[in-house]
Amino acid sequence: MTDSGLAAVFVAGTVVSLATSWILASRVERVGSRLGASEALLGMLAALAADSPEISAAVTALAHHQQSVGTGVIIGSNVFNLAALLGLGAVVSGWIALHRRVVLLAGTVAMVVAVAALLTLLRILPAPAGLAVVLAVLAPYAVLAGLGGARLRSAGSGRVRGWLAEAVADEELELIAAVRPQRGRGLDGAVAGAAAAVVVVASVAVERAASELGHRLGVPDIVTGGLVLAAITSVPNAVAAVYLARRGRGAATLSTAFNSNALNVAVGYLVPATIVGLGPRSNHQVLVGAWHLGVTALVVVFAYLRGGLGRPVGWLILVSYAGFSGGLLAAAWGAGAPLAIALGPAFVIVGAVGLLWRRGRS
Numbered sequence: 001m002t003d004s005g006l007a008a009v010f011v012a013g014t015v016v017s018l019a020t021s022w023i024l025a026s027r028v029e030r031v032g033s034r035l036g037a038s039e040a041l042l043g044m045l046a047a048l049a050a051d052s053p054e055i056s057a058a059v060t061a062l063a064h065h066q067q068s069v070g071t072g073v074i075i076g077s078n079v080f081n082l083a084a085l086l087g088l089g090a091v092v093s094g095w096i097a098l099h100r101r102v103v104l105l106a107g108t109v110a111m112v113v114a115v116a117a118l119l120t121l122l123r124i125l126p127a128p129a130g131l132a133v134v135l136a137v138l139a140p141y142a143v144l145a146g147l148g149g150a151r152l153r154s155a156g157s158g159r160v161r162g163w164l165a166e167a168v169a170d171e172e173l174e175l176i177a178a179v180r181p182q183r184g185r186g187l188d189g190a191v192a193g194a195a196a197a198v199v200v201v202a203s204v205a206v207e208r209a210a211s212e213l214g215h216r217l218g219v220p221d222i223v224t225g226g227l228v229l230a231a232i233t234s235v236p237n238a239v240a241a242v243y244l245a246r247r248g249r250g251a252a253t254l255s256t257a258f259n260s261n262a263l264n265v266a267v268g269y270l271v272p273a274t275i276v277g278l279g280p281r282s283n284h285q286v287l288v289g290a291w292h293l294g295v296t297a298l299v300v301v302f303a304y305l306r307g308g309l310g311r312p313v314g315w316l317i318l319v320s321y322a323g324f325s326g327g328l329l330a331a332a333w334g335a336g337a338p339l340a341i342a343l344g345p346a347f348v349i350v351g352a353v354g355l356l357w358r359r360g361r362s
Helices: 003-034 039-050 052-063 067-093 100-121 127-154 159-178 186-217 221-233 235-246 250-276 283-306 311-332 337-361
Strands: 095-097 308-310
Touching: 003 039, 003 052, 003 186, 003 221, 039 052, 039 127, 039 250, 052 067, 052 186, 052 221, 052 250, 067 095, 067 100, 067 186, 067 221, 067 235, 067 250, 067 283, 067 308, 067 311, 100 127, 100 159, 100 250, 100 283, 127 159, 127 250, 186 221, 221 235, 221 283, 221 311, 250 283, 283 308, 283 311, 308 311
Parallel strands: none
Antiparallel strands: 095 308
């Protein structure tokens, strides 16, 4: 196929995949509502459906033993999610108010997932062990979301149980308004299945076209996955999160970002890596994982300390993504991945300390 033909497949597949993912997310929400799922669980189901383009693209790349493309799509999209969902959301809205209990609960899961992903990329943890660590925090979190705040309160007393019940209830207060699906009908399940099939086929076509076109143009795989495919496949989540942020739905925005990232790592990276293997260690992949952990820590720390994310922190997150992109491009073309890996977390730490110092003086 010619370069123009590959470009046409890439564009058409992207449009079809992203448009159909919206249909898939709405139908999954309706099916979940019909089954009596809580708002928090509906939010996780919607995040998984919205993640279907990047997960499908990553699994395709990993199945073809293109670890840099597959890893880049998943972990790179997580960094993009934090920038576009929370950084851009804070800049556009001016302030994303957050419940500290939600930040601590969801943030703990996000940090464990980011650490497990980085340790797996470093080959300190094998893929099955990394998956086990992620499931050890993600599965209980999903159970809590499924039970809901009211059921947790009525299940018994105790300080920990009470705190968890309040945290889930705080999240549900935001999601009740943010996730309002129509009651599902029998047809919704069939539509969701058909939409999922279309998303998978279109995403596979996008990944194959992007990888082949990248090879012909001499673009490194980590750039194709970590920047191009990662950003394009994350657009639906970004649009939804900015919309929620402007409506003042802070906890819903945070949950969308963190749930999406956790599910990406579990389903899109660790599960297929467990099946097909990790391949040799790559400094480029470690760079992406280091930035993912650093920006996640930045978001969690500032969100908890301030009870939200303001415009200055939002700009810091966006600038961090620019630094991530620049470091990845420099490393991909031989400018030194170890240096970029070291400068990434250092940049985030310096920026965070500067904002904390400014807050102390104000």
